[in-house]
Amino acid sequence: MTTPRFYPIGTPGQPWSDEERAAWRAARRPSRSYAEDVLTRIEALRPRVDVVDYAVIDHAPDGSYPMHALRSKQWDESLPLALVTGGVHGYETSGVHGALQFVEQNLADYDGRINVLVVPCVSAWAYERIQRWNPLAIDPNRNFVPNSPCAESDALMRLVQPFGDRFVLHIDLHETTDSDESEFRPAKSARDGKSFEEEGIPDGFYLVGDTEDPQPDFQAAIIAAVEKVTHIAPADGKGEIIGSKVVAPGVINYPCRELGLCAGVTRAKYRSTTEVYPDSPRATPEECNDAQVAAVRAALDYVLAHS
Numbered sequence: 001m002t003t004p005r006f007y008p009i010g011t012p013g014q015p016w017s018d019e020e021r022a023a024w025r026a027a028r029r030p031s032r033s034y035a036e037d038v039l040t041r042i043e044a045l046r047p048r049v050d051v052v053d054y055a056v057i058d059h060a061p062d063g064s065y066p067m068h069a070l071r072s073k074q075w076d077e078s079l080p081l082a083l084v085t086g087g088v089h090g091y092e093t094s095g096v097h098g099a100l101q102f103v104e105q106n107l108a109d110y111d112g113r114i115n116v117l118v119v120p121c122v123s124a125w126a127y128e129r130i131q132r133w134n135p136l137a138i139d140p141n142r143n144f145v146p147n148s149p150c151a152e153s154d155a156l157m158r159l160v161q162p163f164g165d166r167f168v169l170h171i172d173l174h175e176t177t178d179s180d181e182s183e184f185r186p187a188k189s190a191r192d193g194k195s196f197e198e199e200g201i202p203d204g205f206y207l208v209g210d211t212e213d214p215q216p217d218f219q220a221a222i223i224a225a226v227e228k229v230t231h232i233a234p235a236d237g238k239g240e241i242i243g244s245k246v247v248a249p250g251v252i253n254y255p256c257r258e259l260g261l262c263a264g265v266t267r268a269k270y271r272s273t274t275e276v277y278p279d280s281p282r283a284t285p286e287e288c289n290d291a292q293v294a295a296v297r298a299a300l301d302y303v304l305a306h307s
Helices: 018-026 034-045 093-105 124-129 151-163 178-192 216-226 285-306
Strands: 050-058 064-071 081-086 115-119 167-175 206-210 251-254 270-276
Touching (some): 034 093, 034 124, 050 151, 081 093, 093 115, 093 270, 093 285, 115 151, 206 216, 216 251
Parallel strands (some): 081 115
Antiparallel strands (some): 064 115, 206 270
16 A cells, blocks of 8 residues: 655655755764764773774765774684674664674573674664664665765675685574654655655564575574574465565565565675664664574574584
């Protein structure tokens, strides 16, 4: 069903001009601090992990953002390699804080068994403004592509490129929020000059596998671990979640590389994108973070058991 909802920037039916993108950016004000929430926790972790300063993203006049990855202290080149990413969409809070919580509480458990590289906040500007896009109104999670126009996506690709095909696992931590339907999807429709169609928001956790290599047993192992922490999203009346067929409880698949998604940034055999639902009355922020940690641990444990 097409909903005649008018987004306050732009003209219905016409894609945004540079002026309208600038107007959108000017209206986005910081409401939390990347330095206080993320960088302070990273600094506290320096004695326990290796911190990789992989980029500085300049979004003048709003500021520049130092980007960091965290990696296993006992890095061993003979071991397999796993990648954990969070905050590709800066407004998806538990992706950022779940990644940091995993490093603080659990990363050392995997020392000597698997090398883990964690990028807790891919999109710092968007984190501060609780936004999906970067300041150019570009979605990082559609721009993990060659010659990417998105600085955040390009920086992450440059970080992982030297590792080649060594990754065996990549788990990308996301959320699906009520604001997807109230703000971000209408904004996207306005930006692209298209009509907005409601999709609905699933109540609960789900996963997005990769249609290129879905690894159903791997996805099922993550779901089994997470359902001990929070509830799993059911399929809707059409057997779908956000317009995609449910292939197993709490699991849908996307063509990640074709869509330029972060989950396609490596050639890892095991790939998954988590989707936590923080607006559910049945979940607290702490449970959302715990669900992300449970997903990461389950993914790592599965890979170690099956590699």
